[in-house]
Amino acid sequence: MALSRLVGTLIVAGVALAQSSHAATFTVTHVNSTAAQATAIEHAAEIWGGILESAVPIKVRVTFFPLGANALGITFPNGRRDFSGAPLPQTWYATALANSITGTELNTGESDIDIFLNITASWYTGTDGNPGAGEYDLVSVALHELGHGLGFVGLSKKMGNQGSLGTLQASDFAPLTTSFPWPQLDTLPGIFDRYLNDLQDGPLTMMANPGTVLGSAMTGHQIYFNGPLVMAANAGNAPRIYAPTTYALGSSCVHLNEATYPVGNPNELMTPFSSPGAANHWPGPLCIAMMQDIGWTLAPGVGFAENVETTEALQIWPIPTEDLLNINFGGGTRNGSGTITDAGGRVVLAFPRCGPISVAALEPGAYFVRLDETRVHARFIKQ
Ligand SMILES: [Zn+2]
Structure with a gap:
């Protein structure tokens, strides 16, 4: 039977382990x-640590707890809004993301993420992605829950x-309690919610809140996430939300x-x-692009790179690459010339048109693709 992976919401010491080789480091407290089990959870944290950039260590508290028969895990991200440097006002951000954006720790003494995992579930704790037929892969579930804690989360609720x-309150999730104070959410959306769009009635954040139109949208089975970066990574299509x-x-x-x-x-990891x-140790291109949409910076060399300016998208892949690099601009409708520059801005290669080009002759390192007709650029790693 498939079990539900729940997420609570917005909301926050033991074994500490930092991975200095990663773009983001996690400090995990195990209860x-x-x-x-701790080793498997640390492995999941290391995967995220290789994907996202943050100068501020991310503090996670993981507690094994009886969650009932139908749930594997539930996550409560700590939250901040209207902090100095916040991209959008009147909008909640997971503290791990807010700290990454500002480069400073906004929640000293509080966890960024509280995760509860079902102590009665049959867990597979190996890190090789090879669970038995009746076992749940802990690395996969921890990777999923950490995704919520890092900001793949909204603040929706429906009553009647x-x-x-x-409007979520701590009591909505009793008997679970967070290790950090539950914020007064003030009927404000999260940054994730700001991208939710109902096919019939438009953006959820434009609807009366609370309201019946919003309530209908939440159960109308036609909500999509219309972030520009994930749409660029998905041939112009917004991913469908559960x-x-x-x-x-x-x-x-x-x-x-x-x-x-x-x-x-x-893209299966962030489904409910x-x-x-089953095992899945990678968030998938859509999730990673959605993380960018909500404000995360990707570590150098991760996945699918793109930089969007208004409606124009530049996509390059694979990253990293050893020989061929594909360059796609405007969904393949534009094919102008461009250059590749090194990290110092020196032109190391020029190409006459977009498409697959050989970068085999370049020394290993980080480079930028720049197109002549626009200032759009994208970064890649040559191995
Ligand atoms: Zn979930």
Whole structure:
């Protein structure tokens, strides 16, 4: 049976382990875990640490706790809004993201992320992605829950036919309690919510809050995440969000749609359900691009790089590359000339048009693709 991976919301010492070789480091506090479970969770943190950039260590508290028969895990990100340097006002950001954006620790003494994992589930604690048929892969589930804690999360709630953003209270998740003070959410959305768009009624954040139109949208099964970077990474299409006809607190509106991204799809990690015997140790291109949309900076050389200026998108792949680099501009509709520069801005190669080009002759290192007709650029790593 597939179990639900829930997320709580916004909301925050033991074994400390820092990985200095990563773009972001995590300090994980383990409660009620075995040594093998702790190792698997640290492995998941290291995966995120290689994807996202942050100068501020990310503080995570993981507690094994009885969650009932239907849940594997639930995550509560600590939150901040209207901090100095916040990209958008009146908007909640996970503290791990806010700290990354500002480069300073805004929540001294508080965790960034509280994760609860079901102590009664049958966990596979190996890090090789090879669970038994009846086992849940802990690295995969921890990777999923950390994704929520890092900001893949919204503040939606539905009571009766009234939908709301930013009215969640600690009591909604009793008996679980966060290690940090639950913020007064002030009926404000999270940055993730600002990209949620209902096909019929438009952006959720433009609807009366609380309200019945918002409530209908949350269970209308037609919500999409229209962030510009993820759309550029997805051939112009907004990824579909899980919004089933029966609202599920902690599951609806905070995951990719299960049926659109089933097991085996590269974007399966951030769907609401997890199957025993399955493993996935990479968030997938859509999730990673959504993390960029909400404000994260990617570590050098991660995945699919693009830089968007208004509606124009430059995409380059694979990253890193050893020989061929594909350059796609404007969804393939534009094919002008450009150059490749090194980190110092020196032109090391010129190309007559977009498409696949050979970079085999370049020394290993970081480079930028620049197009002549625009200041759009993208970064890649030559191995
Ligand atoms: Zn989840």
